[in-house]
Amino acid sequence: MKIKLATVALGALMAAGPAMADLVFPSLSYRTGPYAAGGIPFADGYADYFTLLNERDGGIGGAMTRVLECETGYNTEKGVECYESTKGEGALVYQPLSTGITYQLIPKTTADNIPMHTMGYGRTSAKNGKVFSHTFNYPANYWDGASGAINYLLDANGGDINGKKVALVYHNSAYGKEPIRTLEELSKKHGFDLKTLPVDHPGQEQKSQWLQIRRERPDYVIMWGWGVMNQVAIQEAANIRFPMENFIGVWWSGAQHDVLPAGMAADGYKAITFHAVGDDFPVFDDIQKYVVDTGKAAGAGDQIGTVLYNRGVYAAMLAAEAARTAQEIHGTADITPGMMRDGMEALEITQARMVELGMPNFGPELKVSCENHGGNAMVGVSQWDAAAKEWNLISDFAPTDGDIINALIAEDSGAYAAENGIEERCN
Amino acid sequence: MPDALLFGTEVFLNGLMAGVLYALVALGFVLIYKASGIFNYAQGVMALFAAMTLHGIMVGQVPFAHLINATFGTHIHHFGWEIPALLAIVLTVIVMILLAWLVQRYVFRHLVGQEPIILFMATIGLAYFLEGVADLMWGSDIKTLDVGIPQGGSFWIEENTQWMGMGNENFYGFFLDKLDLVATVIAAILVVALVLFSQYTKQGRAMRAVADDHQAALSVGIRLNSIWVLVWSVAGFVALVAGIMWGSKSGVQFSLSLIALKALPVLMLGGFTSIPGAIVGGLIIGVGEKLFEFAVGPLVGGATENWFAYVLALIFLVFRPQGLFGEKIIERV
Numbered sequence: 018m019k020i021k022l023a024t025v026a027l028g029a030l031m032a033a034g035p036a037m038a039d040l041v042f043p044s045l046s047y048r049t050g051p052y053a054a055g056g057i058p059f060a061d062g063y064a065d066y067f068t069l070l071n072e073r074d075g076g077i078g079g080a081m082t083r084v085l086e087c088e089t090g091y092n093t094e095k096g097v098e099c100y101e102s103t104k105g106e107g108a109l110v111y112q113p114l115s116t117g118i119t120y121q122l123i124p125k126t127t128a129d130n131i132p133m134h135t136m137g138y139g140r141t142s143a144k145n146g147k148v149f150s151h152t153f154n155y156p157a158n159y160w161d162g163a164s165g166a167i168n169y170l171l172d173a174n175g176g177d178i179n180g181k182k183v184a185l186v187y188h189n190s191a192y193g194k195e196p197i198r199t200l201e202e203l204s205k206k207h208g209f210d211l212k213t214l215p216v217d218h219p220g221q222e223q224k225s226q227w228l229q230i231r232r233e234r235p236d237y238v239i240m241w242g243w244g245v246m247n248q249v250a251i252q253e254a255a256n257i258r259f260p261m262e263n264f265i266g267v268w269w270s271g272a273q274h275d276v277l278p279a280g281m282a283a284d285g286y287k288a289i290t291f292h293a294v295g296d297d298f299p300v301f302d303d304i305q306k307y308v309v310d311t312g313k314a315a316g317a318g319d320q321i322g323t324v325l326y327n328r329g330v331y332a333a334m335l336a337a338e339a340a341r342t343a344q345e346i347h348g349t350a351d352i353t354p355g356m357m358r359d360g361m362e363a364l365e366i367t368q369a370r371m372v373e374l375g376m377p378n379f380g381p382e383l384k385v386s387c388e389n390h391g392g393n394a395m396v397g398v399s400q401w402d403a404a405a406k407e408w409n410l411i412s413d414f415a416p417t418d419g420d421i422i423n424a425l426i427a428e429d430s431g432a433y434a435a436e437n438g439i440e441e442r443c444n
Numbered sequence: 445m446p447d448a449l450l451f452g453t454e455v456f457l458n459g460l461m462a463g464v465l466y467a468l469v470a471l472g473f474v475l476i477y478k479a480s481g482i483f484n485y486a487q488g489v490m491a492l493f494a495a496m497t498l499h500g501i502m503v504g505q506v507p508f509a510h511l512i513n514a515t516f517g518t519h520i521h522h523f524g525w526e527i528p529a530l531l532a533i534v535l536t537v538i539v540m541i542l543l544a545w546l547v548q549r550y551v552f553r554h555l556v557g558q559e560p561i562i563l564f565m566a567t568i569g570l571a572y573f574l575e576g577v578a579d580l581m582w583g584s585d586i587k588t589l590d591v592g593i594p595q596g597g598s599f600w601i602e603e604n605t606q607w608m609g610m611g612n613e614n615f616y617g618f619f620l621d622k623l624d625l626v627a628t629v630i631a632a633i634l635v636v637a638l639v640l641f642s643q644y645t646k647q648g649r650a651m652r653a654v655a656d657d658h659q660a661a662l663s664v665g666i667r668l669n670s671i672w673v674l675v676w677s678v679a680g681f682v683a684l685v686a687g688i689m690w691g692s693k694s695g696v697q698f699s700l701s702l703i704a705l706k707a708l709p710v711l712m713l714g715g716f717t718s719i720p721g722a723i724v725g726g727l728i729i730g731v732g733e734k735l736f737e738f739a740v741g742p743l744v745g746g747a748t749e750n751w752f753a754y755v756l757a758l759i760f761l762v763f764r765p766q767g768l769f770g771e772k773i774i775e776r777v
Binding site for chain 2: 048049050051053054057189213214215216217219221222224225226228231232244245248249252255256257258274277278280282317
């Protein structure tokens with residue numbers, strides 16, 4: 018009887034109190050156009066995780082979540098339109114999923130006091146929270162990716178790659194050029210010979226670059242590709258019989274759809290990653306039970322465990338944990354974008370927390386602070402098993418070269434601050 | 445032989461092969477332009493649509509499955525059968541003929557006699573419409589297309605050309621991709637078949653008559669609509685061949701429609717009205733851009749191919765506006 022009375026009283030209290038608004042998480046997705054193959058699984062993973070929180074836990078801290086999806090087609094103008102049309106709905110954090118859109122939104126989100134999370138893309142120097150107050154790029158950025166690739170080569174060669182020849186095949190765009198400076202610095206430090214080979218958009222034809230690789234026989238090839246460039250490069254590497262285990266892509270060149278067209282020839286190809294691969298995690302059992310089996314999945318439910326679905330789930334988990342942190346800081350479930358920013362800046366993901374979330378070792382442990390918006394800069398390496406058609410993590414998440422990267426970040430963010438008259442914070 | 449000559453020869457040969465692949469796309473443009481004066485912006489998307497349809501038929505995918513499932517709450521995706529490549533190609537050709545009929549019946553029949561720019565804009569609309577339909581029909585995922593064409597460098601050629609290096613340890617024999625070799629043979633057969641078709645068949649001669657003067661052709665009893673359906677069907681078939689070749693290399697995905705960009709300099713150079721022009725233009729562009737990248741690319745940071753193809757085409761255009769094999773432009777006053 019007491020329990021019944023308490024339930025009735027709580028119900029009456031909730032009905033009488035102010036209605037709690039949903040926690041709005043916009044999803045700037047690209048389910049159409051040339052890059053849809055990568056956009057769909059990410060968007061599905063992002064949406065499914067929030068649906069899971071609603072269905073299983075009743076939202077975050079008692080507040081239901083709402084994913085507000087807007088199609089960008091991976092187009093910068095459309096991305097900005099999506100931002101403008103959704104920010105008034107109480108959007109807590111934007112994940113633009115495009116470096117082009119990110120650059121446009123950095124000043125806008127700062128002016129509107131809405132945080133932005135660019136996980137593994139965007140402006141690398143946004144890691145410097147003293148300059149970029151509203152942009153976060155934890156757990157890793159492009160320069161961590163470049164350093165992670167070189168660290169892996171160091172491990173594979175007993176710590177000595179002096180005199181080795183390393184070729185960088187890159188998308189001839191701002192994105193593709195991101196790792197060059199870091200690799201140049203690393204080549205000075207470790208004594209390897211760096212050769213850069215640009216590939217023009219979209220990258221459907223790469224015969225010249227791979228003939229050059231065949232002629233010059235580099236020991237390793239690193240790829241900074243996107244879209245069709247990835248599939249063609251892997252096929253061309255196979256065509257010239259370049260040893261696939263010596264071919265390493267960044268995380269945007271390491272999904273299932275990048276390797277499947279080459280069939281068995283892609284076996285052994287590697288990719289840098291900042292999150293786990295595969296579906297052997299309790300969280301996916303819950304997604305299957307509460308989301309897919311109940312018909313509430315964003316997609317067909319057949320993407321669980323794919324690289325980009327996992328990335329979407331991981332991004333959503335980090336956003337949800339930041340929202341939870343913000344609720345704790347401000348003592349309210351009904352948080353604003355400004356509060357969300359505070360939560361992101363105080364975010365800490367420990368191994369114990371990942372176990373509680375059903376995602377043990379899903380990503381590196383990380384701690385964000387006012388000065389450091391990029392986390393602990395740890396990356397791992399995954400490898401494609403063509404026979405089993407699955408990616409496997411073949412290394413632990415390991416730290417990248419902070420000495421070189423932090424100096425570059427300080428230089429680039431300093432220039433941005435000077436250009437835009439930004440005073441450093443966190444003092 | 446010195447390194448530069450050896451590697452230059454290899455680049456030249458691979459440029460020829462790349463040129464054939466460009467020419468395959470350009471052929472579709474030429475066929476439609478020659479017969480109807482329409483610059484078909486949708487040719488690249490037709491290649492994409494054809495390749496997606498071929499893949500869908502081969503793996504027994506249910507067309508419009510997402511739409512059906514979303515509307516009726518079903519969960520159907522596949523019919524549960526697979527179809528051999530050859531039969532699937534035949535079925536895809538039938539789909540492309542149907543598409544040609546629909547395009548003619550519902551778009552271009554209503555635009556007869558309009559300005560070329562109107563017709564061009566109609567093809568832009570058609571391209572985006574077709575891209576959307578292809579997305580709805582077959583989904584956006586990247587599809588692996590395997591119709592049995594071999595891929596990878598030919599061991600035989602490598603081993604049997606290694607002697608040309610005369611002991612040069614940097615030379616491993618010429619690299620030639622087997623898929624490119626197959627594409628060359630298919631392109632040659634296609635061109636011969638197209639020439640024979642247009643020279644020696646009733647429909648082919650009618651096609652040429654329409655191309656020369658469609659009003660005169662009408663006056664001698666040639667049915668214009670039928671001929672245009674035929675032309676779009678043949679262009680659809682050529683698009684399918686291009687889609688198979690390019691799709692086998694990179695998987696079938698939406699970027700496939702961008703191969704049209706590779707055909708433009710070929711058309712500028714070879715002329716919009718000549719089938720041999722498309723082939724020769726393709727070869728010149730292929731060889732020119734690859735040799736330029738080989739010789740000059742390293743000096744200027746690389747990635748010269750896309751823009752150099754257009755520079756090459758512009759140079760030809762300045763001296764011969766109608767292209768190498770295009771019909772001479774004569775204005776009578």
